[in-house]
Amino acid sequence: MAQSGDATNAPSMDAIPILKWSNLNYDVKVKGGTRRILHNISGSIYPGELVAIMGSSGAGKTTLLNVLAGRVQGGRLEGEIKFLGATRNPHTFKRMLAYVEQDDLMHSALTVKETLLTSAQLRLSNNVYSPEDKQERVSTVMRQLRLLHIKDSRIGGGGKRGVSGGERKRVSIGAELVIDPGILVLDEPSSGLDSSSAEMVIELTKEMSRQRNLCTLVTIHQPSAEMVARFDKVILLAQGKLVYMGPTTQAVPHFEKLGYPPTHSNPANFFIDLMTIDFSSTEATLKSEERVQLLVDAFAEFQQRGGNLQLPTRKSFEEASIHSSEDCVPAQGQENNASSSTSIAALNDACSGKGSQAGNVETNLAHCGLNAGDITQEEANLFQSEPPPMNSWVSEAWILLKRDWILTIRNRSFVNGLIVQAVVMMLFNGFVFFQLDNNQASVQNRIGTLFTLTLVSTFPVAIPLMTVIMSGRDVLHRERSGGMYRMTTYFVARALSFYPVVYIPYIIMFAGIYFIANLQYDVAKFFISLLVYAVLLFCSLGFAFLMAMIVRQMDVAHTITPVCLSVFMLFAGNLSNANAITPVLRWIKYVCIFYYSYSGLVQNEFNGLEFDCSTNESSCYSSGEDVIDAYGLDEIPIWGCVVINFALGLGFYIIAYLSLRWVAKPRFLWL
Numbered sequence: 001m002a003q004s005g006d007a008t009n010a011p012s013m014d015a016i017p018i019l020k021w022s023n024l025n026y027d028v029k030v031k032g033g034t035r036r037i038l039h040n041i042s043g044s045i046y047p048g049e050l051v052a053i054m055g056s057s058g059a060g061k062t063t064l065l066n067v068l069a070g071r072v073q074g075g076r077l078e079g080e081i082k083f084l085g086a087t088r089n090p091h092t093f094k095r096m097l098a099y100v101e102q103d104d105l106m107h108s109a110l111t112v113k114e115t116l117l118t119s120a121q122l123r124l125s126n127n128v129y130s131p132e133d134k135q136e137r138v139s140t141v142m143r144q145l146r147l148l149h150i151k152d153s154r155i156g157g158g159g160k161r162g163v164s165g166g167e168r169k170r171v172s173i174g175a176e177l178v179i180d181p182g183i184l185v186l187d188e189p190s191s192g193l194d195s196s197s198a199e200m201v202i203e204l205t206k207e208m209s210r211q212r213n214l215c216t217l218v219t220i221h222q223p224s225a226e227m228v229a230r231f232d233k234v235i236l237l238a239q240g241k242l243v244y245m246g247p248t249t250q251a252v253p254h255f256e257k258l259g260y261p262p263t264h265s266n267p268a269n270f271f272i273d274l275m276t277i278d279f280s281s282t283e284a285t286l287k288s289e290e291r292v293q294l295l296v297d298a299f300a301e302f303q304q305r306g307g308n309l310q311l312p313t314r315k316s317f318e319e320a321s322i323h324s325s326e327d328c329v330p331a332q333g334q335e336n337n338a339s340s341s342t343s344i345a346a347l348n349d350a351c352s353g354k355g356s357q358a359g360n361v362e363t364n365l366a367h368c369g370l371n372a373g374d375i376t377q378e379e380a381n382l383f384q385s386e387p388p389p390m391n392s393w394v395s396e397a398w399i400l401l402k403r404d405w406i407l408t409i410r411n412r413s414f415v416n417g418l419i420v421q422a423v424v425m426m427l428f429n430g431f432v433f434f435q436l437d438n439n440q441a442s443v444q445n446r447i448g449t450l451f452t453l454t455l456v457s458t459f460p461v462a463i464p465l466m467t468v469i470m471s472g473r474d475v476l477h478r479e480r481s482g483g484m485y486r487m488t489t490y491f492v493a494r495a496l497s498f499y500p501v502v503y504i505p506y507i508i509m510f511a512g513i514y515f516i517a518n519l520q521y522d523v524a525k526f527f528i529s530l531l532v533y534a535v536l537l538f539c540s541l542g543f544a545f546l547m548a549m550i551v552r553q554m555d556v557a558h559t560i561t562p563v564c565l566s567v568f569m570l571f572a573g574n575l576s577n578a579n580a581i582t583p584v585l586r587w588i589k590y591v592c593i594f595y596y597s598y599s600g601l602v603q604n605e606f607n608g609l610e611f612d613c614s615t616n617e618s619s620c621y622s623s624g625e626d627v628i629d630a631y632g633l634d635e636i637p638i639w640g641c642v643v644i645n646f647a648l649g650l651g652f653y654i655i656a657y658l659s660l661r662w663v664a665k666p667r668f669l670w671l
């Protein structure tokens, strides 16, 4: 097997790194000034390499990874990053990059296969891959990541049983690998895993890198000696400064030459000891800071001189991949070729919108009109054009709708909660206001029925719905950062997936109350009430989306939402006379969904009703119109209530969407 650290393997002239970064500096604002998190970091990574970023806690590993992945937010970033020798286009780069976050953010209710298939369906172009190709791709990834035996298991998490931690991590990796990326980035893939699961993840990652000619960057805290041996290169960071970058096998000799012989059998422990600042005493701190600075200066000088730590060529990796693992590496020119061709197909998609049958980086660059090692600015500009969306709007929305529908119906507590609420409220309301007749007491009871109907269709609908939407935001953020789909398709699919589970039980509840309470038995009146009520449900869903999108924290949303709904309740026209509200606050009723629904329902019910005034009561409503007038609910006709409420509901959705699209949009710094 060719040694990745073989000093005789000088890079060939045509070898261009997949990613090359120079003089990266990253500053963040802190109290009283700025703090430099990354100091003048340079390096490069080639296809097929597995590279670990190591350092003690707070060394800047995740920050460097995020900078290279184009996922850093806030602060100031300087330096240069080249992707295949050209300036990166964020849209194209996103398609080539697979980013596996430290927390495995996936939908817990989906199975392993569903998770991978949805990723493939959304992220692979229908023009290039047939549905069978996508299925095949998913099966291949599951086989390679040893996931076939759990393909129908739910992911689980958040208190629900599911696959193990190591399996979850492998699913996260698989969901990214189905697109055949050019670069795989993993943040602390071993964190939270036992040593054998962690080793398996790293081992499989190495296999994948070799098989797919993938360049893989991993941050890792303190790996075992076996794990360290699997990395082709290491990037060692101390206090945001580069202490070493080069072949793993040459790291220990490098430090030995500087006068630091190894003190541990595990090189990772040795590196961490060298790079950690000892805060136990002032003297120890100064001494360790001095040591780190010396290592940093030595490596900077070494880099300036050109260094004699030779990076391995791509050829050496191809050789290594043939010899490294007989059972997982396919015959040269077969799967290896196929996987690189598909991996580069994504690049070609980005360049030309077509798939490629090419088998290596050079050929695929040529497909994009680029020549390896000889990229002019004009050629590099090919990467600047924004690639077309992977699939049509309708196809994307349909995939998301299917996924969201599965998520919704598998959320048993949510669905059952809505059904139980609807049934209980129907029985209580119906029988408290049972078979109303036309006496004076029925006036109050009819008013009570309609007002309660308004309340029970907003509070218990909007609050759980908002919780469900918010609990999926982490996954949304991850998928959005990876450019998996448009925000419009996400929004429409998410909303549509909720309608049946809200509308079916609540329309049944409405009809039940209507007939049990003996509201006006008139077909036209029933359907008009139903229309007013259906629009109210539309508004409740819209309000839930609004709160879920504009409020960042779940607990804040749980405080604000009931308060807003309670204010709406005050202005509905039941607890206060709609015409007698203080003029300064009267406008609130015009943005109050309760007011229009309640007013519409009351007008529809009371119009045409006659009441019995024979009981000698001091005040008597002889007709329904008197009641409407007394409550001040005749200002806007029923059709007006329906139209205005529909417009308000639509407004909620639009503001929620705009908030999602622009306000909650992650703003990554880009080089």
Ligand SMILES: Nc1ncnc2c1ncn2[C@@H]1O[C@H](COP(=O)(O)OP(=O)(O)OP(=O)(O)O)[C@@H](O)[C@H]1O
Pocket: 028, 029, 030, 037, 055, 056, 057, 058, 059, 060, 061, 062, 063, 064, 073, 074, 075, 221
């Ligand atoms: N946006 C930011 N604002 C303020 N400080 C930041 C910011 N981003 C990173 N830092 C600081 O930069 C340092 C490096 O952070 P980073 O997360 O990259 O470290 P790390 O090496 O990955 O650590 P760990 O292994 O503990 O995850 C830390 O001290 C962190 O607090």
